[in-house]
Amino acid sequence: xxxxxxxxxxxxxxxxxxxxxxxxxxxxxxxxxxMEGRARPEARQRAEAARAEAVxxxxxxxxxxxxxxxxxxxxxxxxxxxxxxxxxxxxxxxxARRVAKSKSMVGEEVGLTxxxxxxxxxxxxxxxxxxxxxxxxxxxxxxTAPALHLNRGRIKEMLERGGTTLxxxxxxxxxxxxxxxxxxxxxxxxxxxxxxNAVIASSGxxxxxxxxxxxxxxxxxxxxxxxxxxxxxxVPDEAAALAVLEVLAxxxxxxxxxxxxxxxxxxxxxxxxxxxxxxxxRSGIAxxxxxxxxxxxxxxGACMNGCPIYRTAGGLSYGSPYMxxxxxxxxxxxxxxxxxxxxxxxxxxxxxxxxxxxxxxxLHRMLLDLRADAVEAGEAGTRPEKLGxxxxxxxxxxxxxxxxxxxxxxxxxxxxxxxxxxxxRAGTARGEENAAAFVPVQSIEPESAPQELEALFRHRAAALxxxxxxxxxxxxxxxxxxxxxxIANTGSVxxxxxxxxxxxxxxxxxxxxxxxxEHIVRYPTDAGGLLGDGEALxxxxxxxxxxxxxxxxxxxxxxxxLVVELT
Amino acid sequence: MAHVGLFVPCYLAxxxxxxxQHATRVLEALGDTVVGIExxxxxxxxxxxxxxDDARKVTREALRAAQPFSTxxxxxxxxxxxxxxxxxxxxxxxxxxxxxxxGERFFEFTQYVAGHSHLGDLGLRLAETIAYHxxxxxxxxxxxxxxxxxxxxxxxxxxxxxxxxxxxxxxxGGTFNLKFPVVAxxxxxxxxxxxxxxxxPTLVSTDVSCLTHLERASGGEMPEALSIxxxxxxxxxx
Numbered sequence: 084x085x086x087x088x089x090x091x092x093x094x095x096x097x098x099x100x101x102x103x104x105x106x107x108x109x110x111x112x113x114x115x116x117x118m119e120g121r122a123r124p125e126a127r128q129r130a131e132a133a134r135a136e137a138v139x140x141x142x143x144x145x146x147x148x149x150x151x152x153x154x155x156x157x158x159x160x161x162x163x164x165x166x167x168x169x170x171x172x173x174x175x176x177x178x179a180r181r182v183a184k185s186k187s188m189v190g191e192e193v194g195l196t197x198x199x200x201x202x203x204x205x206x207x208x209x210x211x212x213x214x215x216x217x218x219x220x221x222x223x224x225x226x227t228a229p230a231l232h233l234n235r236g237r238i239k240e241m242l243e244r245g246g247t248t249l250x251x252x253x254x255x256x257x258x259x260x261x262x263x264x265x266x267x268x269x270x271x272x273x274x275x276x277x278x279x280n281a282v283i284a285s286s287g288x289x290x291x292x293x294x295x296x297x298x299x300x301x302x303x304x305x306x307x308x309x310x311x312x313x314x315x316x317x318v319p320d321e322a323a324a325l326a327v328l329e330v331l332a333x334x335x336x337x338x339x340x341x342x343x344x345x346x347x348x349x350x351x352x353x354x355x356x357x358x359x360x361x362x363x364x365r366s367g368i369a370x371x372x373x374x375x376x377x378x379x380x381x382x383x384g385a386c387m388n389g390c391p392i393y394r395t396a397g398g399l400s401y402g403s404p405y406m407x408x409x410x411x412x413x414x415x416x417x418x419x420x421x422x423x424x425x426x427x428x429x430x431x432x433x434x435x436x437x438x439x440x441x442x443x444x445x446l447h448r449m450l451l452d453l454r455a456d457a458v459e460a461g462e463a464g465t466r467p468e469k470l471g472x473x474x475x476x477x478x479x480x481x482x483x484x485x486x487x488x489x490x491x492x493x494x495x496x497x498x499x500x501x502x503x504x505x506x507x508r509a510g511t512a513r514g515e516e517n518a519a520a521f522v523p524v525q526s527i528e529p530e531s532a533p534q535e536l537e538a539l540f541r542h543r544a545a546a547l548x549x550x551x552x553x554x555x556x557x558x559x560x561x562x563x564x565x566x567x568x569x570i571a572n573t574g575s576v577x578x579x580x581x582x583x584x585x586x587x588x589x590x591x592x593x594x595x596x597x598x599x600x601e602h603i604v605r606y607p608t609d610a611g612g613l614l615g616d617g618e619a620l621x622x623x624x625x626x627x628x629x630x631x632x633x634x635x636x637x638x639x640x641x642x643x644x645l646v647v648e649l650t
Numbered sequence: 651m652a653h654v655g656l657f658v659p660c661y662l663a664x665x666x667x668x669x670x671q672h673a674t675r676v677l678e679a680l681g682d683t684v685v686g687i688e689x690x691x692x693x694x695x696x697x698x699x700x701x702x703d704d705a706r707k708v709t710r711e712a713l714r715a716a717q718p719f720s721t722x723x724x725x726x727x728x729x730x731x732x733x734x735x736x737x738x739x740x741x742x743x744x745x746x747x748x749x750x751x752x753g754e755r756f757f758e759f760t761q762y763v764a765g766h767s768h769l770g771d772l773g774l775r776l777a778e779t780i781a782y783h784x785x786x787x788x789x790x791x792x793x794x795x796x797x798x799x800x801x802x803x804x805x806x807x808x809x810x811x812x813x814x815x816x817x818x819x820x821x822x823g824g825t826f827n828l829k830f831p832v833v834a835x836x837x838x839x840x841x842x843x844x845x846x847x848x849x850x851p852t853l854v855s856t857d858v859s860c861l862t863h864l865e866r867a868s869g870g871e872m873p874e875a876l877s878i879x880x881x882x883x884x885x886x887x888x
Contacts, residue, residue: 092832101836109815391819395836429830431823431837432698433786451736454700463700472696476704479660479691480711504866506831507838511867514839 087429091396092506095513100224100232100397106521107231107633108388112439113526114337115385119441120529121572122333123606130330131443133323134379137315141369141378144284144317145360151287155349158357161314162193168311168361169198172276175309175357176204179273183265183305185298186210187278188226188382189313189361191404192417195276207272209265209297211258211639212630215241224398224406226384227335230630232397238631254631262628262639265297269640275301279312280331280381281324282358286616289347289358290324292331292340296626296640299585302347302356310347310358314365315378321611327381328621329607330441334385336629337527339543339573340607344621345585346614364417373452377412379442386436386446392429395514401426408436408446415453424462427453536571536603537649543574547624548637550646560592568602568613569647575607575623576647579615589626589641596622600649652682655719657712657756659726659858660691666858672883673725673759679886680768687715687722694732697740698824706740713737713752722756725879727788727856728824730758735791760856760878761794764801776885777807781850781873783841783864784816785857798856798878805885811848815840822863838867845873854881 094100119126137144149159158175162168172195176182184196184206196217199206208217212229216222218241223229230238239252242260249260277298281290289310291298302308318324332338350356368374387393387407398406403414403423411430414423427450436446457463533539541551557563564582569575576596588594604610610621626641637643654677658670674684693709713733716722724730734753738746763769782802788794802810821827821837842864845853852874855861861875
């Protein structure tokens with residue numbers, strides 16, 4: 084049995100995660116609200132419907148997908164357990180020795196990096212946040228921002244463990260330092276492992292979003308690309324995948340879309356591509372009507388961003404790869420041996436997670452059901468607690484109710500007041516001290532954007548730092564590509580086929596995209612027809628990271644400058 | 651002229667027994683006749699702790715006691731939410747539907763007062779400055795925030811200050827604060843800082859459970875904490 088309370092108490096006393104997390108999350112949640120307000124009005128309903136269909140039709144979608152993937156020459160694999168998943172990836176890697184891995188929650192779940200290293204493979208975590216927490220050795224503390232619990236000073240210390248001395252702890256410097264290490268590794272590696280946000284049954288394409296460019300590199304640079312993902316990630320079609328993207332980045336990072344929304348299709352000549360679908364309890368969850376809907380989860384992190392328990396005690400206290408409210412629900416379902424039976428109790432049931440979830444998962448109600456399950460299975464509730472509830476029930480339901488009840492309640496309240504007061508007050512002192520240190524941060528202001536498509540595109544692209552012009556002066560090192568279309572509301576351009584080749588885009592000094600103004604659609608969910616039928620890329624601003632204190636650093640793997648020429 | 655059952659939550663009887671009188675004064679001023687439903691518990695403590703069999707026995711008694719009333723006024727948003735949204739989960743089929751129907755007769759005190767046809771005749775007036783703590787169950791389960799705020803704003807002379815982070819939980823959470831006191835304390839500390847920032851000498855909420863938690867967490871070093879029933883009673887004309 085894990086012990087959330089002990090870990091939370093220790094983390095609050097030592098690391099005081101709230102000091103770092105709370106101000107960041109207050110800002111992120113406010114910004115995410117503004118971004119969602121800008122999205123398509125029924126974006127949440129569309130995303131929820133897409134995910135609900137994926138869960139309802141899981142078995143049938145997999146049959147269709149398997150055929151489509153194999154027609155493209157992509158390997159379809161299924162792993163029933165965590166052990167089978169790591170063994171399958173190991174087998175597919177063959178004689179590969181140097182493996183570049185990008186962030187994957189399923190990878191964390193099955194212990195992929197650890198298992199591959201045990202078998203002698205040199206695995207590098209290529210996401211900047213993952214690279215940092217890999218040095219720390221305690222795992223990610225947030226589903227989309229792994230190093231959220233660490234401030235720049237701690238990160239500098241960790242990066243210097245390799246023997247380098249860094250002149251200061253500026254997030255740009257620290258991010259670029261990791262970027263260079265990762266870039267060198269990509270220049271000489273045998274395989275890339277990435278996750279997926281959706282796999283499209285009707286077309287056999289894989290959707291993976293990112294900001295840095297390491298997923299792009301991992302999928303296109305090495306000779307082998309292995310995708311590891313959960314069984315539930317298969318969606319019926321492009322429209323469903325786009326509906327997920329439309330709410331994902333807004334909630335995860337308050338972006339309109341992430342910088343790169345990758346659509347991977349046929350492997351390049353001489354390249355191998357495989358998808359490993361991990362079950363690890365998901366079939367069982369899908370069969371239980373009380374918990375099935377948790378499989379809708381798109382791993383955006385909105386539930387933990389708003390969660391006061393997560394903010395106070397941080398993500399590491401959960402002791403699970405999945406933290407926050409979604410972690411408190413998923414962990415005991417994926418590992419039903421009782422080790423996470425206390426996590427569903429680590430919630431005040433304030434309901435903010437359910438309110439925040441963009442795909443309508445009733446998280447706090449699931450926590451209530453999981454508590455009842457834990458009690459029934461004998462995994463929660465000490466003997467005195469059991470006897471206590473029995474006595475309580477007799478008191479309020481028995482014949483002697485009334486005076487006895489209120490007397491005992493008064494005594495009980497008095498005792499409770501004393502028993503917990505020391506620790507409660509220690510926590511309160513911490514909370515007040517933290518609050519005093521919080522500096523209000525600027526958030527994205529609501530605005531009235533132009534309605535007309537071209538004007539809206541220009542407006543949104545400008546907000547991303549994209550230069551939109553009528554004629555481009557060519558420069559040395561430009562990569563000039565034609566877009567199949569643009570998305571006005573997110574300031575994105577859509578590239579397909581050779582135009583979406585990551586190798587040439589990321590190696591350029593500057594990306595110049597020619598966009599026909601007649602081919603601009605309003606919302607991501609209108610862009611299905613622009614994606615072609617092979618490789619595609621929705622580019623929304625330049626490569627960037629915000630893995631250190633959520634400070635934005637532009638130009639990670641790929642140029643800082645993106646220019647759009649409207650024709 | 652309505653005949654209402656006033657459901658006094660178990661903890662309220664223990665912690666703030668006078669609130670029953672405050673609420674009765676307000677309801678009587680509205681022209682209602684009030685009968686107390688006391689010594690019962692909605693069952694939430696055991697339900698939230700996963701002990702559903704024990705909860706069922708206790709909830710059943712509370713519902714039975716409320717049965718004779720077509721309107722039950724509850725001095726807690728949290729207990730109202732338990733009866734309306736969660737009690738039906740304790741039974742299956744037609745019994746669950748029947749419980750749901752009983753739940754529809756339950757109203758959190760403020761919601762009931764705010765919707766009362768004689769509210770305009772009360773002449774509520776109070777020259778005080780208060781901060782408002784929105785309980786999570788009032789806010790998210792009952793969607794009651796705007797109703798409470800509008801009612802408070804209608805009190806003549808009252809200076810109402812909203813919290814900057816009104817949507818954040820205070821850390822009470824029933825047995826949560828006993829099981830995870832340091833985490834609950836951290837949440838309370840954050841809430842107390844927000845309350846103090848308003849500068850108001852009084853904090854008002856629909857839920858005394860939250861207020862008591864904040865009092866415990868602060869060691870008593872906080873603004874005066876009042877239930878909304880007590881505040882409205884104070885605002886009645888002499």
